Amino acid sequence: MVTLAPPPAPSRRRLPQSWLWRLQSLASAYLPLLLMAFLAAGTWWLVKNTPLLDGPMEPVPPRHVPDYRMQGFELQRFDATGALRFRVEGSEMRHYPDTDTLEIDGVRLRAFAADGALLLATARRAVGNGDGSEMQLLGDVTVQRFEPLREGGLAERPALEVRGEFLHALLGSEKLRSHLPVVLRYAGGEVRAASFEYDHLSGKLGFGGRSSARFDPPGARKRVAAP
Template sequence: MLRPAADGRRPLRGAAGPAPGHAGRHAMSSTPLAPPPTSRRRLPQPWLWQVQRLLSNYLPLLLMAFLAAGTWWLVKNTPLLDGPGDKPAPRHIPDYRMNNFEIQRIGADGKLQVQVAGDELRHYPDTDTVEIDNARVRAIAPNGSLAIAEAKRAVSNGDGSDLQLMGDVRLRRLPPGSGPDAPAELEVRGEFMQALANAEILRSHLPVTIRQGNSTLQTQNFEYRHLSGELRFTGRAQGRIDTRPGAR
């Protein structure tokens, strides 16, 4: 049952049913907000629509940051120092490193599009993967919106189609013309986040916290499908929806 709080915020608690593709998983239950057969968690639509809208704008920026930054191209096209001859079988040892690096991609108009930085970048030839310690990524949309992704560790496959962020993951979308320290329009935090470029999916199997304005949602997992605009989560969820006039 939803009851408005004295300060105009509305507490949100409940249980969500399993999303498609998660058969066999059991979610924690609490008092249902509506009688069966409704099984999927439903939020007040206006706020949920705002989150979906911001995510729909955010995900392309995030994918652009890692697919178009040039990191993978740089690693793959670095000249090899070894001469011709038989090469030994690859081992899980980096064949390329960059320390305290920063890579920028500049658009045809001379403006910064993407910036990728980190303490160390490593490429492993046996698995064709790239790892970045303390990864920091900034992507700027044509309208000036800024997307920032930060994590203790980032791992990507060779073509950048499967990116995983691990450890104190923080994703932020900032309004046009703002700096990196400005209040975020949307923030997603957790310990793990995966971006699948080909399917245009952003997801986590671990708990995440989503903040938009003064509203907060905490879920046991998270999946956003950009192609369909769907935001899904299963298990127990709770949050606060700010219903005061002027609240985002």
């Protein structure tokens, strides 16, 4: 595990420490929201409550065939005040009883934080446990967090952006990780890592393999690479 930080500069002595610390702070702010959004995607109570035909049914040996399938679905959750908190959309959702797994094609997650921040996550496909304890995003994964503005509305550009081909969320241990390369963009900087893991409980953000980072403060450019 490699922790990245730009080398100190005479004119900005506190900058190398501050940008990585701020990145970890922002990650700790958006992770609970992302985990709850994944949980919303993984809960298939709407499937369990789908009306079934009455009458006796003979037991059938489990096969890897979906017992429920929904197309063009949308799941919304509201808080006690009636404000929208989560919205999960997909072109198709399937549940497999033999493995108790849930698959969503063309998944789009939208979650609103209490402070008004917006989290967006998209992927070609999502796979998760039936109880929502784990969720994997696969193919063209993008996660963005937009900060609220004092005058109202949201910032035009995301404060944090994560892109890759794979993202694994473990709700029980509150971790985000990927064994495939990812790109993190934050405050004009960019981190490219062969793998990464963020532990919300410990607040540690780590990168593995060959990783590089670039952070461009106004009028300067800094780069650091780790083997």
